[in-house]
Amino acid sequence: MANLKQIAAELSLSVTTVSRALKDGPEVQPSTIARVKEAAKRVGYLPNHHGRALKTGRTLTLTAILPMETRDHLSDLLKLPLIEGMTLAARQAGYSLSIYSTTPDDDPVESVQRQLQARSTDGLIITRLVSGDPRVTLLLDRRMPFVAFGRTDLDAPYPYVDVDNEQIAYEATRRLMDKGCRRIALQLLVPEDQASAMRLAGYGRAMAEAGIPIDQSLIGHGMFTMESSAAWFDRLLSCSDPPTGLACANELGLLGALHALGRRGLAPGSDVHIVTRDSTQLARFLPAKIGVHSVDMAGAGRKLIEVLESRIINPLGPVETILLKGDFDPGE
Secondary structure (H helix, E strand, O other), X not given: OOOHHHHHHHHOOOHHHHHHHHOOOOOOOHHHHHHHHHHHHHHOOOOOXXXXXXXXXXXXXXXXXXXXXXXXXXXXXXXXXXXXHHHHHHHHOOOEEEEEEEOOOOOHHHHHHHXXXXXXXXXXXXXXXXXOOHHHHHHHHHOOOEEEEOOOOOOOOOOEEEEOHHHHHHHHHHHHHHOOOOOEEEEEOOOOEHHHXXXXXXXXXXXXXXXXXXXXXXXXXXXXXXXXXXXXHHHHHOOOOOOOEEEEOOHHHHHHHHHHHHHOXXXXXXXXXXXXXEOOOOHHHOOOOOEEEEOOHHHHHHHHHHHHHHHHHXXXXXXXXXXXXXXXXXXX
């Protein structure tokens, strides 16, 4: 495999100049940079990340800890845009992205501790935050660069990228009310998940403003795969006073709800109005009148890497926090 010495000898340059040219060093002439990069590409030169890690103490690897939804097929579909965004942004920044998958039975704190003990990464991305999340405190105490995808209710500042789930749920509920709905069902994830708490807060605010009491029987908690969503919504539709509106947690919850409606000969947009959050753009291809809050999860992945890289470069710098909005399409 070609190395810096060989490229330097071929071009009659010093190894230092070649190294700086490959990094676009400002002290190197643009014409020299172009020559060096052309030669490196021609001979198939690849940087020795292992050697660089030994010199700098860095691994040039970023690790995202992502829980697997192993309860049903296709349940991890919604993570793909996020992983895509993180992967491309990490590569552009000169890092490799490692995905550390956990199961629902794994202890989230132990998963972080394993990464800290292994010392195999320069920074961590944690997801699925809960109230008072102990992982945030642990990582702050250990001074490990990290960014959270989501928020928790701790007083200490910490870097995060999150989706404004409260506002999305609020707008979804208000838009369903504008369609004349008063019996509005709400899909949430597991109760301890902070994203669910935010969605419930937005739903509750909209209901309170409209003077409509909350019927707890219309609020569902679960992972909301297609099967679980279909079963839950079918039970609601069988009630004596079924819902006329539904705010779906995600695309899989939407597909399950549509299946339940279809089995009963009911049509979305007329018999039951639906607004869903969509991270994969799947909903736009469905032949149904559905209101959609699109969330750019690939963009969220890019932001996570950007924030994490800034923490690695400047760990004492300002703590960056980003809140992403959803774009609404009425689906009409």
